[in-house]
Amino acid sequence: MWSCITDFFTYETTKSVVVKSWTIGIINRVVQLLIITYFIGWVFLYEKAYQVRDTAIESSVMTKVKGFGVYNDKVLDVADYVTPTQGASVFCIITKLITTENQVQGYCPETEKKYACTQDSDCTKYLNKPGGYGILTGKCVPFNATLKKCQIRGWCPAEIDTIETTPMMEVENFTIFIKNSIRFPSFNYTKGNFLPTITGDYIKTCNFDMVKHIYCPIFRVGDVVRYAQQNFTTLAQKGGVIGIKISWMCDLDKSDDQCNPSYSFTRLDAMSQKNAVSPGYNFRFAKYYKMENGTDYRTLVKAYAIRFDVLVNGNAGKFNMIPTLINMVAAFTSVGVGTVLCDIILLNFLKGAEQYKAKKFEEVSDSPVECKTNGLYLSQLSLRHNETIMRSSDSGAFSIEHYS
Numbered sequence: 001m002w003s004c005i006t007d008f009f010t011y012e013t014t015k016s017v018v019v020k021s022w023t024i025g026i027i028n029r030v031v032q033l034l035i036i037t038y039f040i041g042w043v044f045l046y047e048k049a050y051q052v053r054d055t056a057i058e059s060s061v062m063t064k065v066k067g068f069g070v071y072n073d074k075v076l077d078v079a080d081y082v083t084p085t086q087g088a089s090v091f092c093i094i095t096k097l098i099t100t101e102n103q104v105q106g107y108c109p110e111t112e113k114k115y116a117c118t119q120d121s122d123c124t125k126y127l128n129k130p131g132g133y134g135i136l137t138g139k140c141v142p143f144n145a146t147l148k149k150c151q152i153r154g155w156c157p158a159e160i161d162t163i164e165t166t167p168m169m170e171v172e173n174f175t176i177f178i179k180n181s182i183r184f185p186s187f188n189y190t191k192g193n194f195l196p197t198i199t200g201d202y203i204k205t206c207n208f209d210m211v212k213h214i215y216c217p218i219f220r221v222g223d224v225v226r227y228a229q230q231n232f233t234t235l236a237q238k239g240g241v242i243g244i245k246i247s248w249m250c251d252l253d254k255s256d257d258q259c260n261p262s263y264s265f266t267r268l269d270a271m272s273q274k275n276a277v278s279p280g281y282n283f284r285f286a287k288y289y290k291m292e293n294g295t296d297y298r299t300l301v302k303a304y305a306i307r308f309d310v311l312v313n314g315n316a317g318k319f320n321m322i323p324t325l326i327n328m329v330a331a332f333t334s335v336g337v338g339t340v341l342c343d344i345i346l347l348n349f350l351k352g353a354e355q356y357k358a359k360k361f362e363e364v365s366d367s368p369v370e371c372k373t374n375g376l377y378l379s380q381l382s383l384r385h386n387e388t389i390m391r392s393s394d395s396g397a398f399s400i401e402h403y404s
């Protein structure tokens with residue numbers, strides 16, 4: 001029993017073989033240096049492995065558009081061209097309108113080309129099916145002096161959306177004001193995109209610029225479109241979606257004024273640029289009125305718009321003991337990985353590999369004798385040394401001279 005206890009309270013250490021060879025020595029140190037450089041340079045300094053990160057950014061975005069445009073001889077203001085009007089992070093600026101006024105419920109001819117007809121039998125195949133603008137009745141009725149079209153039941157007269165109109169070019173000079181507040185919950189850190197250095201007078205006059213005014217929260221639509229590498233005229237003609245990205249990459253170990261937003265711009269509906277089937281972005285809405293006799297009538301609007309999506313992302317890091325320790329342990333352990341490579345080279349490719357092998361691996365005899373105590377085998381089995389040891393010190397480290 002007692003011997004069991006004494007056998008347990010022992011310490012085992014590994015015996016090392018020191019190889020004095022320039023080749024393997026240099027390889028070993030170079031590999032170690034590479035591993036240390038990688039950990040210090042990339043893992044610690046660049047990736048900041050000594051920090052804990054908070055990626056769950058909380059954010060609120062408020063927007064406001066300003067500017068006046070002229071369309072069809074009417075001056076349009078914000079309430080006319082911005083939808084939805086709440087000033088959220090997603091909003092549309094209407095650039096082109098196709099309006100159909102005074103629509104009432106009733107019967108009228110279709111306007112789409114494919115519903116052209118000469119007699120009722122041309123239209124019966126569409127009977128009770130949804131047409132372009134209403135439910136088809138199966139009758140063929142005159143559209144204008146020369147043309148006949150199938151009749152629909154719905155809001156009449158039906159919209160004609162093939163008319164060419166020029167977009168409201170003043171949109172290019174409209175400005176978007178963006179107010180963004182963010183919070184990193186795990187550090188309870190809050191910040192907004194108006195930096196403390198920005199004054200009220202500056203905000204009244206500035207326009208965002210990638211070079212000179214990178215923290216100005218007011219963006220000219222034309223500039224945003226240009227930064228997203230788009231042509232304003234085509235975008236206004238067909239509509240589209242532009243992303244305004246606000247990114248917050250904060251190192252909270254540094255001073256507070258180093259945590260700043262950075263803005264970037266992209267076209268989000270890149271697919272509709274290449275695809276001819278559904279290019280751009282448009283939608284319809286209607287304004288309803290009541291006549292004196294109580295029947296409803298409406299103005300239908302087909303709107304082509306540039307939609308802006310304000311997207312906020314970011315993360316913050318701060319020094320913390322736990323990731324620092326874990327990564328330091330990983331770094332120290334990884335330095336040992338170099339020995340695997342050196343062993344492969346040493347035992348296979350180097351001159352005198354056989355000799356090194358003999359020194360590194362010692363044969364174990366299959367009849368343990370000396371260390372057997374009370375029927376218990378010790379973990380240090382008896383070893384039989386086949387090779388003559390050139391030089392060995394009492395510390396248990398062999399030295400093999402191989403300087404050539």
Ligand SMILES: *[C@@H]1O[C@H](CO)[C@@H](O)[C@H](O)[C@H]1NC(C)=O
Nearest residue numbers: 168169170171172173174222
């Ligand atoms: C936008 O503003 C500039 C300068 O104020 C002016 O020269 C230009 O004509 C304006 N563009 C449109 C489309 O109104």
